[in-house]
Amino acid sequence: MAETNKESLLFTRVNKDTQSLPVSVEDWERQAREILPDGPFDYIAGGSGAEETLASNRTAFSKWAIVPRMMRDVTNRTMGITLFNQSLRTPIMLAPVGMQAIAHPEGELATARAAKEAGVPLVVSTVSAHPMERIAEVMGDAPRWFQLYWSNDREVSASMVKRAEAAGYSAIVLTVDTIMLGWKRRDFRNGYSPLREGKGMANYITDPVLCSRLTEVTAENVVEEILKNIYHPALNWNDIAFLREQTSLPILVKGILHPDDARLAVEYGVDGIIVSNHGGRQMDGAISTLEALPAIAKVVAGKIPVLLDSGVRTGADVVKAIALGANAVMIGRPFLFGLAVAGEKGVASVLDTLIHELDVAMALSGSNSVADLNESILVRV
Template sequence: MVEAEKRTATAQFTKIDKDTQALPISSEDWEQRARAILPDGPFDYICGGSGAEETLAANRTAFQRWAIVPRMLRDVSDRTLSITLFGQQLDTPILLAPIGMQGIAHPEGELATARAAAAYNVPFIASTVSTYSLEQIAETMGDAPRWFQLYWSNDREVSASMVRRAEAAGYGAIVLTVDTIMLGWKRRDFRNGYSPLKEGKGLANYINDPVFCSRLPVVNEEAAVQEILRNIYHPALSWEDIGFLRQQTRLPILFKGILHPEDAKLAVEHGVDGLIVSNHGGRQLDGAISSLDALPSVAEAVGGRIPLLLDSGIRTGADIIKALALGANAVLIGRPFLYGLAVAGEKGVARVIDTLISELDVSLALSGSKSVSDLNRGILTRL
């Protein structure tokens, strides 16, 4: 069965599932359903951004400034969405972004998300501050592709320990988030008096780490939270720290949070294996450039030497087409799958993934392309 036929069969199977058929289709509908289910604290933490949320809004409006100019009469009957990243073939150019503390959306949290991702062979990027440990997530996923996102610790040995654990548990890459040297100014969370980290929702990787636990006077939730807060924000992080990280693992290392082309050049010079162009979904520096607007100049600076991924603002198959045409090799999906998780657990995440894949396939065909690797800036116009 060819890839397009597999996707059609999957869609047909989904349609006969009455429970799934009742689920939303659009990201906007998922968000509305999640709003009706979740309390203010968790919902605003998930959907909100920092400051006045200018960058949060910019991540979406940036896509509206580009239009696809489709080509016709190209015979797109035989299509493929597959890509290769770090020697591994993936069925689609879609990955699930690292989102911490998914237990605030659903009791099964990352385990439900991981099962849905594994079913579609979509790489799941597990967060350092997950509700379940990286080993539990790995066990849930079996041989399915997964990466580990690292929040740098001021205690280097804790970072080293987590990276070694991820490699031992079968994770395929390390994603170092570089834009969280301090916590973004999140007005919604202040208004709600809400911090899932302080409530102990993101402890699993820490309380299961022998090096971290060795730093605690007593291993309990209160002591763990205080130690995390002392270490998770790292304004002293610099390029000199990258050599230490490289010594801890043979896995590819990607930086998540790069927006400036000069930083992209420095990353290549320091031997970083891949970049994720991201402003953290508008959750860190408000007023920052949108990820999509930053992508072309970063792509030019990288010059195809290392893979380039885009995070922040992706909601539709057409969005994915635009990101790939502007230089990304793949994209990360964030809030939409978390809304799906909140509404319907594993089935909700699966529905979000299935919808995006199906919409991407249709958008690819209608753009006049047979493969995502064929996409380039020539099919776009700036409005």
């Protein structure tokens, strides 16, 4: 992006956009707090236990500082990357967040439109508020992945994966850190469970295999079937082979924090790893994702892509994560706050800000491409 174009863009944003919409993630969160009832807001913003992991995901980024490099001619910058033979505009993706209708009536449909316009891949959750096929229609040819919550009924998992492939999703993300539900104090205080309210059943109530298990297909019966199937303590590495039999799409595992698990992922033929602690929503007191990233990247050694989720808020965060070994990053809460405040326009604005922050951070770090970002531009604080 030429310097003059950047300056023109900056003045345009200052004069127009920032007068009506929040700028920082913190501003978006404050406005979302004003709009949403306690139950939905705390479900989105909160974490498990005392929320130590939720906090450490953010503080981990402050423990690294970027050391800018000068006089390197960064006129011709590009943020583009390639993942699984697919060219992407930036190394930023929208993480799988379920039940988005609790933030805005349009839920994932508004998010999908904003993601398509921004050229940012959307990872659609198994517990989305709209069926995966409807979300795919909105996205057209735009890149999208499907996140799978394993089911105790393997055939339900197989059905979901096959539906995703048929609907044009280009990768499967198996979330592996939800074998039990995290202990979320805020939700207990509020007596709030969007899953029990049926907000995340769209893919289940439209699934032929799951519905075939019911004597009568009602919302109440579907919700009970989901609750019976969605927590899966028996999930293990051997299940990857079954999943591989169901699809030709790349398979990523989301929720890896230990380098030994990363090593096993490679050994079992997984195509990608997402370093994630579920945004601090599962095990409290767990290691932050940025702290876990370097050891995992070292073990993987470039054999498969490594992505980072949980705690990313700014363009500088993206630079730090990639410099420490991530191929790409995912954001969750930031776009949910944008969705809550302004629907599609809010998600678009959050993405626009983050992408332009990344561009500025790359330029000022002396980097022309994502490939230029490495640990040499960082110092441990």
